[in-house]
Amino acid sequence: MSKNDLVVVTGAGGFIGGHLVRVLQERGHTKIRAVDVKPLAEWYQKTPGVENQVGDLALLEPCRKAAKDAAMIYNLAADMGGMGFIETHKAECMLSVLVSTHMLVAAKEAGVPRFFYSSSACVYNGDKQTDANVTALKEADAYPALP
Template identity: 50%
Template sequence: MKRVCVTGAGGFIGHHLVTFLKERGYWVRGVDLKYPEYTEVDADEFELLDLRRWDAALQAMRGVDQVYALAADMGGMGYISTHHAEILRNNSLINLHTLDAALINGVQRYLYSSSACIYPEYLQTEADVVPLKESDAYPAQPQDAYGWEKLFTELLCSYYADEYPMETRIVRFHNIYGPLGTYDGGREKAPAAICRKVALAEDGDSIEIWGDGEQTRSFCYIDDCVEGIYRIMQSDYAKPLNLGTDEMVSIKQLAHMVTELAGKRDISLEHVPGPQGVRGRNSDNSLLRKVLGWEPATSLRDGLVPTYEWIETMLTSRDRV
């Protein structure tokens, strides 16, 4: 039985990945600062460890064959645009310690979770953006500290694989969403935030949208995400790969889609000042299809249905308490 460690296992993608790996017969150690908030622990072992500490990283990496490194200080645009120093410091410590501890403990293969935030601002100034290819990362100009930290660690993983006896894999996430994820408190991302606002609104109400709503993104459903992570880990491809969809929508279109799915057709959008990130971003999946013979298949509409239903249920249950 192959033994793996998933860092960030208390987070959204991490706990979904733990479940996915357990269903496929892996022995899994989950590591995080916290337990999963909305579901039970599926891991064989779950250790509460602060991977900013070297001793914690060494403990986490012991006795495993593979590591899925998902641990990160992160959140939606409201969070990552206002916590640059904290994010850069925390994530740099997590990544340096985890990677080095994995090498020392004899880990065979290490997957690093990067982000579409590594792509240059100068390629994302228009809403009708050209889909971003993996090779577009350089010349580098990420928008925020979060993107710089991710890009730096991609390079570090590549150098480790070149110079040490440990293989690395790199996945660039494009806006992952779905049930059992953060939906309030400031760290939630756009789909969850809009689902929450619509669920709380009555017909005739308005919901707030940051900016004019014309900024564009593509969104990847969590089930596709964890399958993609697993396929990339099993592949022989060591360079970065996008993991997202190429179904680009504006934030305004996303909001209208959620209100329609909720059956609330008389909700208006109130445009307010707020951080918007880059003007447009979309994933080019050409290389992903070539390497894996696969790409995410869940449409945004199909993925929003269970996402909205879960968030609505959580809000209803909370109100009853």
């Protein structure tokens, strides 16, 4: 992948996604598409010179629009907001699977060669996150699912 290939960041209106967009640009990527469901005025940060798209990635068509011509997709989009949000919005958080599924379908249809999916510490057992001696969580630590 070259610095001139299109890189897409979903969830780009959030804290981590917004910072990823900025870092990609700082590292020389010239074509970046930032996508989020939130209106642009509500994005955590916007990076000048980046193509910004607003779309509900729980729906397939906005995913297709986001994935078009991409060489790399960083899929950070999800409904989450920490344990308090998750505990009071369980159904909305479970529906984030639609974003992941539709982005994968759109990426496959568009022939995107590279796809990165990121989860969050919020999926890990809460007990694993209170031990000061745990330096990194791993996939096996997600079970039993006691977020």
